[in-house]
Amino acid sequence: MNRRMFAVLLVGLLAAAAPAMAAAPELRYTAGVAKRVITPTQPQWMAGYAGRNKPAQGKQHDLYVKALALDDGQGGRLVMVTVDLCGVSRAFTDAVYEAVAKKTSLNRESLCINVSHTHCGPVVQDALTSMYDMPQRERDKIPEYSQRVQALMVEAILEAIARRNPVTLAWGESSASFATNRRQPTPKGVINGTHPTGPVDRSVPVLLVRSQKTEKIEAILFGYACHNTTLSFYDWCGDYAGFAMHDLEKRYPGAQAMFWIGCGADANPLPRGTVELCKKYGAELAASVASVVDGPSTPITGKFSAKYAKVDAPLVPNRDATKWREEAKSANVALRQRAERFVQMLDAGQPLPESYPHYPVQVWKLGNSVTWVMLGGEVVVDYALKIREQHGPKKPGDPRIWVAGYCNDVMAYIPSARVLAEGGYEADSSMIYYGMPGKWAPAIEAKILAQVAALVAATRE
Numbered sequence: 001m002n003r004r005m006f007a008v009l010l011v012g013l014l015a016a017a018a019p020a021m022a023a024a025p026e027l028r029y030t031a032g033v034a035k036r037v038i039t040p041t042q043p044q045w046m047a048g049y050a051g052r053n054k055p056a057q058g059k060q061h062d063l064y065v066k067a068l069a070l071d072d073g074q075g076g077r078l079v080m081v082t083v084d085l086c087g088v089s090r091a092f093t094d095a096v097y098e099a100v101a102k103k104t105s106l107n108r109e110s111l112c113i114n115v116s117h118t119h120c121g122p123v124v125q126d127a128l129t130s131m132y133d134m135p136q137r138e139r140d141k142i143p144e145y146s147q148r149v150q151a152l153m154v155e156a157i158l159e160a161i162a163r164r165n166p167v168t169l170a171w172g173e174s175s176a177s178f179a180t181n182r183r184q185p186t187p188k189g190v191i192n193g194t195h196p197t198g199p200v201d202r203s204v205p206v207l208l209v210r211s212q213k214t215e216k217i218e219a220i221l222f223g224y225a226c227h228n229t230t231l232s233f234y235d236w237c238g239d240y241a242g243f244a245m246h247d248l249e250k251r252y253p254g255a256q257a258m259f260w261i262g263c264g265a266d267a268n269p270l271p272r273g274t275v276e277l278c279k280k281y282g283a284e285l286a287a288s289v290a291s292v293v294d295g296p297s298t299p300i301t302g303k304f305s306a307k308y309a310k311v312d313a314p315l316v317p318n319r320d321a322t323k324w325r326e327e328a329k330s331a332n333v334a335l336r337q338r339a340e341r342f343v344q345m346l347d348a349g350q351p352l353p354e355s356y357p358h359y360p361v362q363v364w365k366l367g368n369s370v371t372w373v374m375l376g377g378e379v380v381v382d383y384a385l386k387i388r389e390q391h392g393p394k395k396p397g398d399p400r401i402w403v404a405g406y407c408n409d410v411m412a413y414i415p416s417a418r419v420l421a422e423g424g425y426e427a428d429s430s431m432i433y434y435g436m437p438g439k440w441a442p443a444i445e446a447k448i449l450a451q452v453a454a455l456v457a458a459t460r461e
Contacts, residue, residue, distance in 0.1 A: 027072055027073050027074065027301065027302070027303065027367075028073035028166060029070065029071065029072060029073065029166065029167050029168065029169055029212075029300075030070075030071045030073065030164035030165055030166055030167060031068065031069060031070050031071070031164055031165070031167040031169075031209045031218060031219065032068075032069045032159070032160040032161060032162065032163035032164035032165065033066070033067065033068050033069075033160055033163065033209075033218060033219050033256040034066070034067050034155075034156040034157075034159035034160040034163060035064050035065065035066040035067070035156055035256060036064065036065050036152040036153075036155060036156045037062045037063070037064060038063050038064060038065050038083070038084065038085075038148075038149050038152055039059060039062045039063045039236050040056070040122050040145060040236070042141070043055035043056060043057070044056060044122045044123070044138070044141050044142075044145060045122065045123045045132060045134045045138045045141075045142075046119070046120060046121065046122060046123065046234065046236075047085065047086035047087070047119065047121055047122060047123045047124070047127065047128060048086045048117075048118070048119025048120075048121075048128075048229065048232075049119055049232055050131045050132060050133070050333070050334055050433065052132070052234070053133070054234065055138060055234075056120075056122070056234050056235065056236055057234040057235065058234065058235040058236070059235055059236040059237070060120075060235045060236065060237035060242075060275065061236075061237060061238065061242055061243075061246060062236070063084035063085075063118075063121055063122075063236055063237075063238060063242075064083070064084055064238075064245075065081060065082070065083040065084075065149065065152055065153050065156050066081070066082050066083075066156065066256055066258045067079060067080070067081050067153075067156040067157045067159070067160040068080045068081075068160060068209070068219050068221060068256070068258060069157070069160035069161040069163075069164055070169075070209075070304065071164055072302075072303050072304045072367070074303055076303050076304030076305065076306070077106060077107075077110050077304070077306075078110050078112075078304055078306060078364055078366075079106060079110060079111045079112070079157055079160065079161070080112050080114070080221065080258070080260070081096075081111070081112065081113045081114070081153060081156070081157060082114050082115075082116065082221075082258045082259060082260055083113065083114070083115055083116065083149070083153065084115075084116050084118050084121050084238045084241075084242060085115045085116070085117075085118070085121045085122070085124060085127075085149075086115065086117055086118060086119055086121055086123075086127065086128070086410075087115055087117065087124075087127040087128060087406070087410030088113065088115055088124060088127055088408075088409070088410060089125070089126035089127050089409060089410070089411070090358050090360070090376075090408070090409040090411070091125075091126055092124065092125060092126060092127065092146065092150065093113045093408050093409060095150055096111075096113065096150050096153045096154055096157075097111055099150070099154045100154055100157050100158065103158060104158070104161060106161075107306070108308050109306040109307050109308035109362065110306045111157070112362055112364070112374050112404075112407055112408060113153070113407065113408055114260040114261065114374070114404055114406055114407050115261070115406050115410060116228050116238060116239070116241045116242070116259055116260075116261055116406075117227065117228045117229070117261050117378070117406050117410075118228045118229075118237065118238050118239040118241065118242065119228070119229045119231070119232060119239070120231050120232075120233070120235060120236060120237035120238070120239055121236065121238075122145060122236075123142055124142065124145065124146045124149060125142050125143055125146035127410065128433060128434065129142065130334060130337040130338060130341075130433075130435050131333070131334040131337075131432075131433040132333070133333040165211065165212075165213070166211075166212035166213065167209050167210055167211060167212055167218060168209075168210045168212055168299065169207065169208065169209060169210075169299070169300035169366070169367070170207075170208045170210070170297040170298055170299050170300060171205070171206065171207055171208070171297060171298055171300055171366070171369055171370050171400065172205075172206045172208070172292035172295070172296070172297040172298060173203055173204065173205050173206065173292070173400070174203075174204045174206065174288040174289065174291050174292050175202045175203055175204055175288060176202055176204050176224060176281075176284050176285045176288045177202060177284065178226065178240075178269045178270070178281045178284060179200050179201070179202050179224065179225060179226035179264060179267040179268075179269065180194060180195070180196060180198075180200065180267060180268060180269075180270040181194075181195040181196070181197075181198025181199060181200045181266055181267055181381070182194065182195060182198075182227075182266055182267060182268040182270070183195050183198055183266050183419070183422070183424055183426070185422075189422075189423055189424065190422050190423055190424030190425075191424065191425075192268075192424075192425050194270055198266070199266075199381050199382065199385060200225070200267050200381060201225040201262060201263060201264070201267075201381050201384050201385065202224075202225075203224075203225070203262075204222060204223065204224055204285065204288045204289060204292075205222065205223045205370075205400075205402045206220065206221070206222045206289050206292040206293070206297075207219075207220075207221040207222070207366075207370075208220060208292070208293060208297055209221075216254060216255075217252045217254070217255040217293060218254070218255060218256065219255060219256045219257075219258065220248055220252065220255055220256070220257045220258070220289060220293060221258045221260065222244075222257070222258070222259060222260070222285075222289045223259070223260045223261065223262050223402065223404060224241075224259070224261065224262060224264070224285055225261070225262030225263050225264035225267060225381060225384060225405075226240075226261075226262075226264040226267045226268065226269055227264055227265070227267060227268050227269065228240060228241050228261060229268065229269070229272070230269045230272040230273070230274075230277055230278040230281060231272075231273070231274075231275065231278050232273070237278075238259075239278060240269055240278050240281035240282045240285060241259040241261070241282070241285070242259075242282070243278060243279050243281075243282025243283070243286075244257070244259060244281075244282040244283070244285040244286040244289070245257040245258070245259055245286075246282070247282060247283055247286035248286050248289060248290065251286070251290060252293065257289075260404050261404065261405060261406050262384060262402075262403060262404055262405060263375070263379040263380060263381050263382075263383050263384035263403055263404075263405045264381065264405070265377075265378035265379055265380045265381075265405060265413055265414070265426060266380045266381055266419065266426055267381060269281050298369060299369075300366050300367045300368075300369040300370065301367045301368055301369070302366075302367030302368040302369070303367065304364065304365065304366060304367065305364070305365040305458075305459040305460075306362070306363070306364050306365075306459070307362070307363045307455040307458050307459055308360070308361070308362045308363075308455075309360075309361050309362075309451055309454070309455060310357065310358050310359060310360055310361070311359040311360075311361055311447050311448055311451050312355050312356075312357045312359070312447070313355055313356045313357075313359040313440065313444050313447065313448070314354065314355045314440065314441035314443050314444060314447070315353060315354055315355055315356065315436065315437060315438055315439070315440060315441060316438045316439050316440070316441050317352040317353065317354055317437035317438040318352075318437060318438045319352060321343075321346050324339045324342045324343050324346065325339070325343055326339075327339035328340045328343050334432050334433050335432055337435075338432055338435045338436075341435065342437055352437040352438075353437060356411055356412075356436075358409065358411075359376055359377070359409075359411070359448070360374075360375070360376040360407065360408040360409050361373075361374075361375060361376075361448065361451045361452055361455060362374040362375075362407060362408065362455075363452065363455035363456055363458075363459050364459070365399065365459035365460060368397070368399065369399055369400065370399055370400050370401075370402060371391065371399040371400070371401050371402070371456055371459065371460070372402045372403075372404070373387055373391075373401065373402065373403045373404070373452055373455075373456070374403075374404045374407040374408070375403070375404065375405050375407060375414065375448065375452075376405075376406075376407055376408050376409040376410065376411065376414070377405065377406070377409070377410055377411055377412055377413065377414040378405060378406065378410060378412070378413040378414060378426075378430075379405030379406070379414040380413070380414065380415055380416050380419050380426055382416035382418055382419065382445075383403065383405075383414070383416060383445075383448070383449070384403040384405075386416075386449060387401060387403050387449070387452055388401045388403065390449070390453065391452075391453070391456050399460075411434060412430065412431060412434040412436055412440075413425075413426045413427075413430045413431070413434070414440075414444070414448070415427045415440060415444075416445050417442050417444075417445045417446075420439065420440060420442050420444075420445075421442070427439060427440075
């Protein structure tokens, strides 16, 4: 081949390759943050404990809704919302998404709402409301406050989306020591106590968002799998998570710290009960996160992917009408109010629900680095351990697995098959407070894990 023929061939090859090269533009991440204060402005009933007998009296610090909007520059969009509430219902979060969808092109799978599960926040509509023995004047405050929080959530989401600027993303992981399994075995069965050798997840996953222009930290998103319940008094407070976020925002001025809770439904911060302990746990968690911020972290590269589905979660309802009529006379408020509802259904000829058809499962893939699994309800640690085992990295470079609970809908505790077989609060009596007609069926674990597997596979295609 002479030089002229070689030159012609080379030009042809370059021309053929040009479209393919042009089809893969460089990714350009952008991110925006926003937050709103949601601390009630009047005395209101506090969520999480049935034994409270009066509204909140004071404040340790404000409660917040915070939003982080991410964009990969190629159509991949993710919005994480964290909020200092004990729980929210499907109807509550659906209303927020629908309001956002009217003003943006955001898809349902791209929005996640995670509650911190503080028991020092206010009651909101359709979330454990039947467990509280509160006067009607206090119940009357709930709808208006709930609508205000929803509106503030929408504001924060829209502002975060509008404020996006070029950023770099990185991830890291540390640990904190205070989470302890609470399912204590006794000769009479499992009780809520202390089980130091029980399974627990003490990992602290961290997502870092840095300004591309200034390299300053704009957002720190971090998780921990432990009940956010050090305190049970009458002051508004984000509990240990609230103190951790406060410490981080003080340490990194201008950064928005956001806590998401993992699968810690069977873990407690122990010991607990004082503000001093709460601040101590918050400081430990903040220091763990700071070790990632100030130390080595792994850059995130690649496109985003998001998937969302609902599982028809099976229940084993009690169909004994006599039992429900007896419980409708109980002095226990939660027991009575649940039974009254089911007696009305039975008297009207309506069958009791045999499943919860809207259990949410959501999976995000952040580039080539992290696969984030987000589950509804108060999820026990077994789910996180099994999901990481099944879908975690098998070789260097595979995506890490993060697993969050308390996402999008907190309808009940979500026990594993093991916990269901052992019994105890997470498997049995907690269903009273959530107004469910019976326990979950053992098949719930397999159904949830199967849906997780399907969505993880779909995000990696």
